[in-house]
Amino acid sequence: xAALLEQLAPSSSVRIGGLTRSFGERVxxxxxxxxxxxxxxxxxxxxxxxxxxxxxxxxxxxDHGASGSGELLAPERVSVVFQDSRLLxxxxxxxxxxxxxxxxxxxxxxPVERGLAALAEVGLAGRERAWPSQLSGGEQQRAALAxxxxxxxxxxxxxxxxxxxxxxxxxxxxxxxxxxxxxHRPSVLLVTHDVDEAVVLADRVLVLDGGRFSLDLTIGLDHxxxxxxxxxxxYREQLLSAxxxxxxxxxxxxxxxx
Amino acid sequence: MTDTVTxxxxxxxxxxxAVPGTPVRRSSAPPGTVVRHRTxxxxxxxxxxxxxxxxxxxxxxVWSLGSVTGVVDPRVLPAxxxxxxxxxxxxxxxxxxxxxxxxxxxxxxxxxxxxxxxVVLALVAGLSRTGExxxxxxxxxxxxxxxxxxxxxxxxxLGIGETFKVAIIAIVVYIPxxxxxxxxxxxxxxxxxxxxxxxxxxxxxxxxxxxxxGSLPGFFVGLRLGVTGSWLSLVVLEQINATNGLGYMxxxxxxxxxxxxxxxxxxxxxxxxxxxxxxxxxxxRRVLAWRHSLSS
Ligand SMILES: Nc1ncnc2c1ncn2[C@@H]1O[C@H](COP(=O)(O)OP(=O)(O)OP(=O)(O)O)[C@@H](O)[C@H]1O
Ligand SMILES: [Mg+2]
Numbered sequence: 001x002a003a004l005l006e007q008l009a010p011s012s013s014v015r016i017g018g019l020t021r022s023f024g025e026r027v028x029x030x031x032x033x034x035x036x037x038x039x040x041x042x043x044x045x046x047x048x049x050x051x052x053x054x055x056x057x058x059x060x061x062x063d064h065g066a067s068g069s070g071e072l073l074a075p076e077r078v079s080v081v082f083q084d085s086r087l088l089x090x091x092x093x094x095x096x097x098x099x100x101x102x103x104x105x106x107x108x109x110x111p112v113e114r115g116l117a118a119l120a121e122v123g124l125a126g127r128e129r130a131w132p133s134q135l136s137g138g139e140q141q142r143a144a145l146a147x148x149x150x151x152x153x154x155x156x157x158x159x160x161x162x163x164x165x166x167x168x169x170x171x172x173x174x175x176x177x178x179x180x181x182x183x184h185r186p187s188v189l190l191v192t193h194d195v196d197e198a199v200v201l202a203d204r205v206l207v208l209d210g211g212r213f214s215l216d217l218t219i220g221l222d223h224x225x226x227x228x229x230x231x232x233x234x235y236r237e238q239l240l241s242a243x244x245x246x247x248x249x250x251x252x253x254x255x256x257x258x
Numbered sequence: 259m260t261d262t263v264t265x266x267x268x269x270x271x272x273x274x275x276a277v278p279g280t281p282v283r284r285s286s287a288p289p290g291t292v293v294r295h296r297t298x299x300x301x302x303x304x305x306x307x308x309x310x311x312x313x314x315x316x317x318x319x320v321w322s323l324g325s326v327t328g329v330v331d332p333r334v335l336p337a338x339x340x341x342x343x344x345x346x347x348x349x350x351x352x353x354x355x356x357x358x359x360x361x362x363x364x365x366x367x368x369x370x371x372x373x374x375x376x377v378v379l380a381l382v383a384g385l386s387r388t389g390e391x392x393x394x395x396x397x398x399x400x401x402x403x404x405x406x407x408x409x410x411x412x413x414x415x416l417g418i419g420e421t422f423k424v425a426i427i428a429i430v431v432y433i434p435x436x437x438x439x440x441x442x443x444x445x446x447x448x449x450x451x452x453x454x455x456x457x458x459x460x461x462x463x464x465x466x467x468x469x470x471x472g473s474l475p476g477f478f479v480g481l482r483l484g485v486t487g488s489w490l491s492l493v494v495l496e497q498i499n500a501t502n503g504l505g506y507m508x509x510x511x512x513x514x515x516x517x518x519x520x521x522x523x524x525x526x527x528x529x530x531x532x533x534x535x536x537x538x539x540x541x542x543r544r545v546l547a548w549r550h551s552l553s554s
Contacts, residue, residue, distance in 0.1 A: 062452055080456045086449055090471040090548045099467065100457030131548045 012073075013038040013155050013187035014059060019070030020211075021054050021063065028054045029068065030211030038154070039185040043198035045239060046208035052191045055208065056080075056157050059189065074155060079148030079186075081158040085140035087132035087147075094119065094128035097147045105152060118146035121183075122176060138169040142176070149180065156186045160193060170194075171227070174201055178223060195243075199235045200225050207242045215242040314532070336518040341525065344518040353507070358526065360503040361492060364420065365530070368427025369488040375428065376435030376484070377477075383436075384443025384473070385465060397436055405429045406494055413499065423495045430491040434483035442476025443469060475549065478542045485538055489531045 014036040021029040028051040036042055046052050057063040058072065060080050087096045094115050101111035109117070119125055122142040124135075132140060141161060148156060161177075162170045178201060181188060192198055198205045199219060207215040219235055318338060324330035325337035332340065348354035379397065382389035405426060416422035446469050454464045496505020504523045511519035543550060 060456060062455055078456075082449070082453075084449065086453045088450065088453075088468065088471070090474070090546075091467075100454075100459050100463065133548070 012036060013040070013075055014189070015071070015073040016059070017071035019055075019058060019068065019072060021051070021058055021066045021068035023066060027211055028066075029058070032070070032208075032212060034206070034213070036155075036187050036189065038187055041181055041188045041201060041203045042190065043202035043205045044189060044191045044208060045193075045195065045198055045205060045243060047243065048193075050208045051211060052208055053159055056159050056189065056191055059155075060157050075153075075187075077151055077153045078155045078157060079151045079153035081141075081144050081148050081156065081161040083160045083163045085132070085137075085144040087135075087140055087143055089132050091132075092128065093124065093130050093132060093135065093143050096132065097143060097150055099147065101150045111150065114150045115146070118149040119143070121149065121180065122146045138165055138173065141165065141173065145177070145180065149184065152184065153186045156181075156188045158188065159191045161190070162197070163193065170197070175224070177201065182223075195236055195239050196227065196232075198239065199232045200227060205235070205239060207239065209242070215239070217242075310536070333517060336521060340518050341522050344516075345522050345525075348507075348519070348522070353502070357502060357504050357507045361496065361505070362530070364423055364495075364503065365427060365488050365492045368424045368491070369431050369484065371424065372428040372431025372484060372488070373435060373481075376432035376480070377439060379432070380436045380439035380443060384440045385469070390444075394440065397433070397440075400429070401433050401437065405433070406491065409495070409499070418499060423492075423499070426495060427488050427491045430487040431484040434487060435477070435480040438476045438480030438483070439473060442473035445476075446472055474545060478538070478546065481542075482535065482538050485534050486531065489527060489534070493527060 012035045014034065016032055016034040019029055019032040019034075020027065032055065044052050044055070054063065054066065058066070058068070059074050060078055061074070062080075087093070088099070091099065094112070097119060098111040098115040101114065104110055105114060116125075116128065119128060122145050124139060124142055124146065127135065127139070127143075132143070135143060141164075144161070162173050165173060174197065188202075190198075190201065203219060205215070205217045205219060206213050207217075215238070217235065217238060221229070221231060225232065321330070321335070322338050325332070325335075330337075336344075345354065379393050383393040383397075384390070408429070409422075409426060412422040412425055416425060450468050450472065451464075454468050459467070493505055496503045497509050500506040500509075504526055508520045508523035511517075511523070
């Protein structure tokens with residue numbers, strides 16, 4: 001009964017309590033607590049090797065190799081976007097987008113109809129019959145976004161989805177991702193190295209350090225945000241110092257500034 | 259301006275020249291002139307249709323010229339038209355037709371069995387741990403035994419009839435097909451495995467839509483090796499242990515010093531090999547269209 005009520009009016013999309021994950025001796029996640037309300041856009045920052053991908057894999061139930069404990073509640077429909085588009089080279093774009101999708105959605109659309117709509121949404125209408133190798137890197141990543149949309153996810157997990165793209169394409173992808181979020185309102189957990197990406201896109205930014213969150217920052221600015229907005233500077237500053245970057249430090253995280 | 263440039267100019271864009279009027283791509287640029295080289299195209303250019311026939315046709319031409327001018331002694335290598343004439347003669351009034359049919363039938367049987375066995379074993383070994391444990395080591399051992407060395411044993415077991423020939427061909431064919439398909443199946447990219455888990459593919463969907471299409475390139479490598487192997491073993495088997503077939507025809511001709519018949523047999527083997535390889539290539543191009551999308 002309680003579970004049913006929870007389903008009708010979920011108070012949180014993701015709930016994690018005391019989550020630990022370790023590889024051999026190495027403890028990567030050391031009692032992480034996290035609650036993400038439905039529809040919240042969360043960015044996750046942290047040094048390389050701090051365990052961001054490990055956390056994401058745990059939530060996506062992909063961590064067969066890791067040992068650990070803790071409570072973990074995630075929604076039924078979860079989509080994952082990887083750093084590489086991970087399109088199967090032997091399937092055409094549309095076939096990739098509808099891979100694994102089955103049944104009709106609430107509006108009675110079959111997978112192919114949903115796939116076509118999703119491709120149109122990410123600006124790839126007309127490229128349905130192309131092979132993935134014929135798309136540019138940015139287009140491939142859009143196709144990957146379309147594939148995740150077909151699932152109408154309640155939670156979208158993205159692990160540095162724009163990491164391999166150039167600065168301009170990345171900004172365009174930010175706009176697209178934000179638009180898609182406005183329309184579909186999934187909860188989002190976006191792993192990124194780019195502090196600017198985090199402050200421009202997210203409502204809340206987490207910093208993972210030493211197996212726990214060292215900062216949980218809410219960004220209360222309206223959307224759409226401009227990269228030039230001076231109010232972002234303060235948030236950026238807080239995040240950089242949480243990441244251990246001093247003002248005149250030439251740290252890679254700062255160089256990533258678009 | 260292209261008339262000053264020697265060699266093939268394949269691009270449509272005129273290459274930028276530092277000094278106006280200076281022909282580009284000249285090897286002896288005047289000192290102090292900067293000639294900007296275009297990037298070298300590393301991939302070979304467009305393929306003309308039937309261009310693979312050019313080499314064999316050239317060979318035929320040289321052969322004909324050698325025969326006409328008398329450079330080639332007809333006792334060593336008869337002229338092409340002599341061979342064709344002999345072929346026509348044997349076709350009409352000799353045993354050539356049945357010899358060809360017998361040889362083709364042997365190769366086809368051996369190849370079909372080898373293909374089936376290779377694919378089935380590779381699928382079982384590549385898709386299940388039990389299968390892998392039982393099959394892979396066994397095939398690896400089988401592979402290190404030279405198959406043609408099994409001939410004496412097979413003759414003792416199966417007699418000198420058709421069965422042992424087909425069996426030998428099948429073994430020669432199944433090994434490369436198994437090895438390549440198995441390693442392609444076992445080497446599936448873990449990123450695609452993760453993707454399939456995220457997309458909640460069933461095991462069957464995963465195999466059919468991810469593993470098998472992903473292993474097709476490896477399969478075709480094995481298939482072409484298998485096709486070549488089937489002809490190779492056929493030639494050996496028919497020349498040592500046959501009472502009919504092309505190899506037997508050649509063997510007999512050797513006894514009577516009929517060079518033209520021997521050359522005819524070799525030619526027919528060559529044509530068989532060329533045609534079957536072309537068929538596999540064509541099939542490969544069709545099936546692996548996604549790979550050729552950039553190069554064609
Ligand atoms: N399968 C694994 N086996 C052993 N160790 C692993 C495994 N996966 C991750 N680790 C270790 O866990 C730690 C955290 O890895 P993780 O990939 O989560 O880092 P990350 O924060 O995503 O880093 P990056 O920003 O570079 O992607 C690393 O030290 C890594 O070596
Ligand atoms: Mg990572």
